[in-house]
Amino acid sequence: MAVIEIVHWRDLQTWVVPGAVMTGDTWPLMPLAELLTPLTPPAYEPKPGELVRFAGVRWYGKGVFVREERMPDQISAKCYPLIPGSLVYNRLFGWKSAFALVGEEMSGVVVSNEFPQFEVNVDRVLPAFLNLVLGSPAFAPIMLARSTGSTAVSRNRLHVGDLLDLHVPVPDLTEQASIVAEYESAMRTAEEAEAAAEATRIAADEKFLYELGISMVENSLPDGLTSIAKFSALDRWDVESAGNAMTSTYSFELLEKHAEIRLGCQVPRRGAVSNGMVERPYLRAANVQRGWFSTSDVKRMYVTPSTAEALRLEPNDVLFVEGNSQTEVGRAAVWERDDDTIIQNSVVRARPHDDLDPYFAMAWFNSIPGRRYFAENATTTTGSLWHIGSGKVGRAPIPAAPWDVQQELAATHKESVTRANVDAVKAREIRRNAISKFATAVFGLEASLASNEVEESEE
Incomplete structure (x- = not known):
């Protein structure tokens, strides 16, 4: 026994x-x-x-x-x-x-x-x-x-x-x-491979910003005096021009003018699943990295058929991280697959109109000046987890470059980033x-x- x-x-x-x-x-x-x-x-x-x-x-x-x-x-x-x-x-x-x-x-x-x-x-x-x-x-x-x-x-x-x-x-x-x-x-x-990847990305970003004519300008007064003003009073993100903080060959326009913005849904509470709901894979903040996706741990949830259809991702959707650290909130990547994947509410989707190249948008919002908007406008209640919200994502400024310029810059940048990703993948392995x-x-x-x-x- x-x-x-x-x-x-x-x-x-x-x-x-x-x-x-x-x-x-x-x-x-x-x-x-x-x-x-x-x-x-x-x-x-x-x-x-x-x-x-x-x-x-x-x-x-x-x-x-x-x-x-x-x-x-x-x-x-x-x-x-x-x-x-x-x-x-x-x-x-x-x-x-x-x-x-x-x-x-x-x-x-x-x-x-x-x-x-x-x-x-x-x-x-x-x-x-x-x-x-x-x-x-x-x-x-x-x-x-x-x-x-x-x-x-x-x-x-x-x-x-x-x-x-x-x-x-x-x-x-x-x-x-x-x-x-x-x-x-x-x-x-691994660190050497990561450094090589980072150097390639930095060079790609510098070229991208140079071609856009992006220049950062410090606010100062003659004779070395410094001007002090309330942060809220600064016109750092005026959408008609970059004000005193930034200059560009092209004017700035709101992202929502060139893309449909949509926040993902909350994962249903345990026991909230009902008849008629469908199971779908979904992306959360951890899956959306800067310029790429981590899909080794994609979770699944049940949603209504209408939600599944509304949040279903399409190729060329630009995804933004809605909540993360202050330096990582707003990081972006372009989705390329055509399947049933949807997004959770820690991710914001921007579906570009015909006048916005998705890779141009990703390159801009992953660059230092593009990321600055998210760092400055995100809010927090905990001190460690910052949120940007779909509304603020829609109001993010983007250079209004002509379509042909967008495509040319995006193609060149994407080629460099692809090379960088080879080193990054090598480092992770x-x-x-x-x-x-x-x-x-x-x-x-x-x-x-x-x-x-x-x-x-x-x-």
Whole structure:
């Protein structure tokens, strides 16, 4: 007779993902309590008038970054200085592998009490190796299982005690160094390919803007005096001319004059699906990148037949990200497929009329001056998620170049961007392969498990 034993997850002395097989029988599993020592820096006391920089930790081991700056009177809770050389994580997003090593460049930057820091036991593990383990997408499900809270997004914390109870595979230091060196070498190659892609894109944008006669002009007075005015009073986006902020060979007109603007629909709440609704693939903000689409994770939802027809994408539709960070909101790409895909309400569709080339529109709105409108006009209630809205997308200014000029500039720009995308795809493949190889070597997972694209975020 078979006997089934039921135990609490936290009592299991393993962290192996279901379906995974451990490699290297000689690699011992060690508790993080033996590899990490909690640090307790004193609370930071900002000086009067000091601009205090707060850090965040990106998901999946992508590093520490300066998230925001505050004046002392805007700080309501205790904050703590980052300690260079330490390992830090975000308790709210431990389940997203939000771990990072603190570099010297973060000296003087602070964090809230949601960001515990640790000293790494370098006699047992290399900080870089441990950071790769904890920041790996393959390790995230283990930390999710140990996180507790009411909601996954805002209250699902990975507490220090639960973290330190976890076990990780630890080869000898020599093998750790070899694994880290191979991983970092691959990432450097990926960065080189990304740099080449970016250089090609920059050159393409510069040529595109030069041909349009775009010139940025600073507002100033004689003798080096600076004019100060309310932001709302500036005519920076006058649609008849670019005012004092920008000049162009062509006048500016509203996008809605040259395209039909439409916001996507909200995903129905669970249980709201009724008879007669149809299932459709849909694009959300994560799918619409700057000049291309990420279609490795296209989700599906049920909508009414009329909504499916109204939101169905057609070739040459220009799609804009409606909500994202202030620098990413409004990024655009041209849809080329003819299928049943629709859009969710984090995406705005612009369907060009016959007088607007879609690739010309994409090139303009992905350029620095074209993006500036979205950065300046987006709004936020959270400080991190910005929205532009379909109305503001429709009022976005675009140079009213003649059709033949649009086509010529768009064709030249598209050719360069296509070359850049080759390098960008190469970089992504190198990164995926490096992540997959690391997961296979350390966790014994199938390569495909770790090769899936993970969300880009700055949490």
